[in-house]
Structures are given as C-alpha cells and as structure tokens.
Amino acid sequence: MSALQTERLLLRAWRPFDLAPWAAMNADPEVRRHFPEVLTREQSEAAVARFQTGLDERGWGWWAVEVRATGEFIGLTGLDPVEEDMPFTGVEAGWRLTRAAWGHGYATEAAEAALAFGFTTLGLPEILAVTTATNLRSQAVMRRLGMARDPADDFDDPGVPDGPLRRCMVYRISGEAQRAKKQRT
Numbered sequence: 001m002s003a004l005q006t007e008r009l010l011l012r013a014w015r016p017f018d019l020a021p022w023a024a025m026n027a028d029p030e031v032r033r034h035f036p037e038v039l040t041r042e043q044s045e046a047a048v049a050r051f052q053t054g055l056d057e058r059g060w061g062w063w064a065v066e067v068r069a070t071g072e073f074i075g076l077t078g079l080d081p082v083e084e085d086m087p088f089t090g091v092e093a094g095w096r097l098t099r100a101a102w103g104h105g106y107a108t109e110a111a112e113a114a115l116a117f118g119f120t121t122l123g124l125p126e127i128l129a130v131t132t133a134t135n136l137r138s139q140a141v142m143r144r145l146g147m148a149r150d151p152a153d154d155f156d157d158p159g160v161p162d163g164p165l166r167r168c169m170v171y172r173i174s175g176e177a178q179r180a181k182k183q184r185t
Ligand SMILES: CC(C)(COP(=O)(O)OP(=O)(O)OC[C@H]1O[C@@H](n2cnc3c(N)ncnc32)[C@H](O)[C@@H]1OP(=O)(O)O)[C@@H](O)C(=O)NCCC(=O)NCCS
Pocket: 030, 031, 032, 034, 094, 095, 096, 097, 098, 101, 102, 103, 104, 105, 106, 107, 108, 109, 130, 131, 132, 135, 137, 138, 141, 144
C-alpha cells in the first residue's frame, strides 16, 4: 500500500523535497507547542528515515501529506502501533501539519482516510489517538472523527518531564462506530 487519496489530499511515501518543509515545520515553536521541544534538522531527517522504513516494511504508517491541487507538502498523518512504554496497546492515529495548513479541515480529512484504511484494509477492531491535555486543536480533530474519550484512560506520559505536557488523553473509535458515522454523513 503506497498511497491513500482523499478529495483534496494525497497520503504518500516521503520524497526528498519534503525534507526542507518538514524540518521547517518541526522548527516552528507553534507547531511543536504541545511537544517537549522543537526538532533540529538532523532529528527531522532521522524521523523521515524511520517513517519511510515503516511504510516500506509494513505498507502503512506515517504518510507524508500533499495537497493534490498544488503538490504542496503540508505534514504527516497516519497510523502506528502504540509505543511499548505506554500504559495501553493498540494502533494509534496521528497528524501534524505546517501552520499555514491549519484551519482547512485537512487533518480531519487525512485522518478519515487513515482510519478507513485501518478498519477496512488492516481489519483493526479499534483505533486510538493520544494527545496532551493542553492540545485542544488535536482533541477537536479526534471528536470530528467521531472518537470518544474516557477520562479513566487519562495518563501521565512516562517519556515527558513533569509539567503541563505530561498529562495525556486517549480517544478511541471502533470500526463499527466509524462505519455508522460514515453512513450518517
Ligand atoms: C492538530 C492539527 C493537525 C489540527 O489542525 P486543524 O486545522 O485545527 O484541524 P482540521 O484540519 O480538522 O481543520 C479544522 C478547521 O478547519 C476549518 N475548515 C475550513 N475549511 C474546511 C473544510 N473545507 N472542511 C472542513 N473544515 C474546514 C474548520 O472549520 C476548523 O476550523 P476551527 O479550528 O476554526 O474550528 C494542527 O493544529 C497541528 O498540526 N498542530 C501541531 C502538531 C500537533 O499538535 N499535532 C497533534 C499531536 S497529538
């Protein structure tokens, strides 16, 4: 599986030309507001190498997102197995866009395609999403996707130092709930 297409977006493999805008968005404190730090160019490059290896090995993972009408790279969206140090298991969905691409519905549109892929092609029973309690924009994406939060799942991220970014929330959606939502819309 090399790419997913939506009305306005392409979720695809990473290309060398993505590196500069990807590194620039990871150096933007606003984009990284809910992460412990901004990333250096080297860290951004290493992340892309990991993402592409994941896509090559599994056929799914963190895709680069491009606006079909312009070919512009705007960030990433995808699915990934939850890291081992988390207090739960499963497959999570995630999204990060460059600031100019916020406010267009792109994150929700890309994530809808990733969820549909996870449920239909991978046959996952459930997909979850994790964010800091501070990240209201990301939580809004989760709710637009039809995901729901149980406050009992809230947890402190063991990889994050004490502070406002440590508290995290988990949103979940089942394949059944996503199919029902699609039928309603
Ligand atoms: C989290 C993030 C991806 C959310 O982006 P976003 O643009 O707010 O979310 P969406 O793509 O769903 O867009 C929704 C907005 O687009 C608007 N919109 C405009 N045109 C639209 C259209 N054609 N269709 C749908 N929505 C549209 C909606 O009204 C909504 O606006 P609002 O935020 O004023 O209510 C973005 O803030 C981001 O990249 N943040 C930094 C990285 C990050 O924190 N990632 C998450 C880590 S858990």
